[in-house]
Amino acid sequence: MADVDREIAALKAEVRRLQATIDEELPAIRASLSQPRATMRALLECPHCGGRRVLEAEKVADRTDAGDVPLAVASKGFWVRKPVGALSCWICASCGFAEWYVISPEQLEVDGQTIAEHTIDDADQGPYR
Numbered sequence: 687m688a689d690v691d692r693e694i695a696a697l698k699a700e701v702r703r704l705q706a707t708i709d710e711e712l713p714a715i716r717a718s719l720s721q722p723r724a725t726m727r728a729l730l731e732c733p734h735c736g737g738r739r740v741l742e743a744e745k746v747a748d749r750t751d752a753g754d755v756p757l758a759v760a761s762k763g764f765w766v767r768k769p770v771g772a773l774s775c776w777i778c779a780s781c782g783f784a785e786w787y788v789i790s791p792e793q794l795e796v797d798g799q800t801i802a803e804h805t806i807d808d809a810d811q812g813p814y815r
């Protein structure tokens with residue numbers, strides 16, 4: 687019986703220790719939940735299903751009559767159009783959720799037709815606009 691009492695006492699102490707850890711960590715966990723969501727590419731974990739097997743398609747082929755070209759958001763050139771803003775894709779192997787990335791976003795030119803730019807003016811977030 688004494689062994690059982692010692693085991694119960696040890697378990698109660700462990701529960702108190704775990705509760706103290708939760709109480710200590712909870713504010714930081716709550717604060718992190720209000721932060722922007724990290725990407726699957728950064729986490730290597732699916733934000734939708736929690737899957738931890740993530741596939742990367744470094745370049746995605748766009749199959750044309752002339753053959754495969756990189757799938758891109760725009761093209762450039764007068765005689766021969768070349769893809770600009772080629773895409774890569776990160777895919778959750780469990781649920782199929784996909785994140786697309788432009789490999790070299792600095793190559794994109796804002797022309798107002800194919801590519802438009804939208805920004806948020808942080809200085810203009812007050813209630814009186």
Ligand SMILES: [Zn+2]
Nearest residue numbers: 732735778781
């Ligand atoms: Zn998933």
